[in-house]
Amino acid sequence: MTRPVTSAERALTALRDLIMGGQLAPGARLGEVELADRLGVSRTPVREALSRLAAEGLVQVVPNRGARVATWTVAELEGVFDLRAVLEPRLTALAVPNVRPADVDELDALARQMLEVGSPGPGQDLDALVPLNRAFHDRLVALAGHPALAAALAAAIHPPIVRRNFLTYDEESLRRSLAHHGEIVAALSAGDPEWARAVMTSHIANARAVMVRAARLQTTATATPEEETA
Amino acid sequence: MTRPVTSAERALTALRDLIMGGQLAPGARLGEVELADRLGVSRTPVREALSRLAAEGLVQVVPNRGARVATWTVAELEGVFDLRAVLEPRLTALAVPNVRPADVDELDALARQMLEVGSPGPGQDLDALVPLNRAFHDRLVALAGHPALAAALAAAIHPPIVRRNFLTYDEESLRRSLAHHGEIVAALSAGDPEWARAVMTSHIANARAVMVRAARLQTTATATPEEETA
DNA sequence: CCTCGCTCGATTGCATGCAACGTAGGGGTG
DNA sequence: CACCCCTACGTTGCATGCAATCGAGCGAGG
Numbered sequence: 318m319t320r321p322v323t324s325a326e327r328a329l330t331a332l333r334d335l336i337m338g339g340q341l342a343p344g345a346r347l348g349e350v351e352l353a354d355r356l357g358v359s360r361t362p363v364r365e366a367l368s369r370l371a372a373e374g375l376v377q378v379v380p381n382r383g384a385r386v387a388t389w390t391v392a393e394l395e396g397v398f399d400l401r402a403v404l405e406p407r408l409t410a411l412a413v414p415n416v417r418p419a420d421v422d423e424l425d426a427l428a429r430q431m432l433e434v435g436s437p438g439p440g441q442d443l444d445a446l447v448p449l450n451r452a453f454h455d456r457l458v459a460l461a462g463h464p465a466l467a468a469a470l471a472a473a474i475h476p477p478i479v480r481r482n483f484l485t486y487d488e489e490s491l492r493r494s495l496a497h498h499g500e501i502v503a504a505l506s507a508g509d510p511e512w513a514r515a516v517m518t519s520h521i522a523n524a525r526a527v528m529v530r531a532a533r534l535q536t537t538a539t540a541t542p543e544e545e546t547a
Numbered sequence: 548m549t550r551p552v553t554s555a556e557r558a559l560t561a562l563r564d565l566i567m568g569g570q571l572a573p574g575a576r577l578g579e580v581e582l583a584d585r586l587g588v589s590r591t592p593v594r595e596a597l598s599r600l601a602a603e604g605l606v607q608v609v610p611n612r613g614a615r616v617a618t619w620t621v622a623e624l625e626g627v628f629d630l631r632a633v634l635e636p637r638l639t640a641l642a643v644p645n646v647r648p649a650d651v652d653e654l655d656a657l658a659r660q661m662l663e664v665g666s667p668g669p670g671q672d673l674d675a676l677v678p679l680n681r682a683f684h685d686r687l688v689a690l691a692g693h694p695a696l697a698a699a700l701a702a703a704i705h706p707p708i709v710r711r712n713f714l715t716y717d718e719e720s721l722r723r724s725l726a727h728h729g730e731i732v733a734a735l736s737a738g739d740p741e742w743a744r745a746v747m748t749s750h751i752a753n754a755r756a757v758m759v760r761a762a763r764l765q766t767t768a769t770a771t772p773e774e775e776t777a
Numbered sequence: 778c779c780t781c782g783c784t785c786g787a788t789t790g791c792a793t794g795c796a797a798c799g800t801a802g803g804g805g806t807g
Numbered sequence: 808c809a810c811c812c813c814t815a816c817g818t819t820g821c822a823t824g825c826a827a828t829c830g831a832g833c834g835a836g837g
Contacts (some may be wrong), residue, residue, distance in 0.1 A: 322658040323611075323819095323821090324609050324820075324821070325598075325819065325820080325821085326610075348787095348789095349788075349789070350669065350788080357822075358790090358821080358822090359821060359822045360821095360822085361591075361820080361821055361822065362820085362821070362822095364595070364789090364790090365594070365598050367602075368598055368599055369597050369598055369599065369602045370768055371599075372602035372603060373602060374600045374698060379786080380553050380556075380789085380790085380828090381789055381790075381827085381828050381829060382789080382828090382829065382830090383788070383789070383829095389785075391585075393695060396693050396695040396696065397695040399693075399695070399696075399698055400693075400699055401693045401837090403633060403634075403637070404633075404699070406651075407633070427736055443751055463626050463629075464623055464626060465623060465626040465627040465629070465630045465703045466626065466629075466630055467704040468701070468702070468703055469630055469634070469699035469702050469703040469717060470699070471694045471702065471824090472698040472699050472701065472702030472703075473696070473698055473702075473714055522798090553789095553790065553791090554790075555791085556789070577818070578817095578818075578819095579818075587791075588791080589791060589792045590791095590792085590793090590819090591790080591791055591792065591793090592790080592791070594819090594820090597791090609800090610819085610820085611797080611798050611799060611818080611820075612798090612799065612800090612818085612819080613818070613819065666820055675801080688813080773788095778824095778837105779834090779836105779837090780835105780836090780837080781834105781836080782833105782834090782835085782836095783832100783834085783835100784814085784817100784829085784831105784832090784834100785827105785830105785831090785832085785833100786829105786830090786831085786832100787828105787830085787831100788828085788829080789826105789827085789828075789829090790825105790826085790827075790828090790829105791824105791825090791826085791827095792823105792824090792825085793823090793824085793825105794814085794821105794822090794823085794827100794830100795820105795821090795822085795823105795827085796819105796820085796821085796822100797818105797819085797820075797821095798814095798817105798818085798819075798820085799816105799817090799818080799819090799834090800812105800815105800816085800817085800818095801814105801815090801816085801817100802813100802814090803812105803813090803814085803815105804811105804812090804814100805810105805811090805812080806809105806810085806811080807808105807809090807810080807811095807814095
């Protein structure tokens with residue numbers, strides 16, 4: 318979207334990417350000076366970024382005790398997907414009347430790209446899926462033209478970090494997920510809100526099953542969320 | 548809840564109250580030095596507060612051009628109530644199994660107080676309704692035990708500013724609204740999630756009608772959102 | 778040996794100073 | 808007369824310094 322011009326915004330997006338990308342594990346300490354050095358700015362923009370990330374729910378800040386990457390329980394994760402299961406299908410249905418042919422083409426291109434880099438084989442690149450998936454869903458959010466719903470979704474989704482999604486998908490679930498994207502495009506193209514809603518419902522349910530299973534495994538595997546920074 | 552201890556938090560809540568209370572009209576300019584003087588702190592905590600309020604959607608910040616109180620259109624306001632109509636009934640139903648007798652008593656007390664200060668007559672004090680109403684709904688949110696839903700709701704509700712709610716209620720709608728609170732308590736006490744959900748749905752629909760009408764009148768009355776600060 | 782209190786180091790919170798950007802007004806030119 | 812540029816002011820963005828707070832480690836007392 319808009320290129321970050323201020324240092325604070327760069328720090329914000331950089332930190333967000335670092336967290337969403339897994340370089341900063343949940344529970345990891347976020348020292349201001351360390352981050353400032355790492356990002357090549359002073360503490361002020363770092364503080365601002367941390368503040369805003371705290372508002373988004375990605376980090377937890379305790380006064381005089383610093384910031385840590387937010388953690389979440391399996392129950393919270395399930396709650397997030399419950400919510401997505403309510404909001405995203407609605408949003409998708411809302412998008413239908415606003416979709417123009419150019420939008421269909423764009424979404425179709427994204428879906429095809431995801432199919433390309435996501436399909437098993439030599440060209441598989443799961444890391445490339447993350448931005449594509451995000452672009453796809455963001456596009457849908459924009460097409461829905463419903464700022465309040467967008468804000469609610471953003472607030473709900475951020476915490477759980479969607480990143481490990483594609484790294485934890487088993488082959489069958491991933492294939493389903495990729496197929497859903499294409500089917501959503503088809504429903505939009507056909508102008509059928511109920512179809513679109515139904516596919517998105519399936520899409521979220523599928524993702525929910527994968528994520529919850531992965532979270533269960535993770536929490537049982539790593540007893541204590543240690544101070545991993547790298 | 549937790550008393551704000553840092554200057555930034557005080558500035559945050561002070562600014563939020565100023566905006567929600569109507570002292571800072573939508574579109575009003577928010578100069579850092581002016582606010583700093585007004586709140587008796589330096590610009591740094593003010594900047595932090597503005598940043599977080601921007602993340603909440605209460606103010607809009609444009610780099611190098613300062614912050615203004617966020618404005619919203621009637622369509623956005625309607626969107627917010629659409630969303631509340633989906634989320635709050637669910638939330639209320641979720642709260643039902645978690646409600647303990649003490650909670651019922653507490654909510655009942657709030658509902659009765661609101662009835663007291665809200666009923667027409669010599670003791671009517673509409674300004675007192677705002678914190679009571681907020682306490683009531685916050686209590687419900689807490690009882691639902693669904694952090695993601697709470698976050699989504701908070702993100703969605705903040706922008707439209709609930710304040711003028713009670714100042715714009717006509718007598719009949721206000722009576723209905725106050726009655727709803729009591730009925731919600733009854734539904735919770737009876738342990739009937741469907742009842743609770745239904746009442747909350749009505750509650751939001753009623754509020755929606757009032758707010759949208761008020762917003763229509765307001766926007767047609769004030770052509771341009773002038774630089775009102777007081 | 779365990780517990781409590783204290784001091785020191787490290788980190789955060791805030792204020793202030795300086796540089797950069799944006800805006801408004803006036804003068805000059807086409 | 809209209810338009811453009813250019814200068815000056817006000818404001819924001821960021822860096823840095825200093826005071827306050829927190830936590831760890833150590834020593835004394837029970």
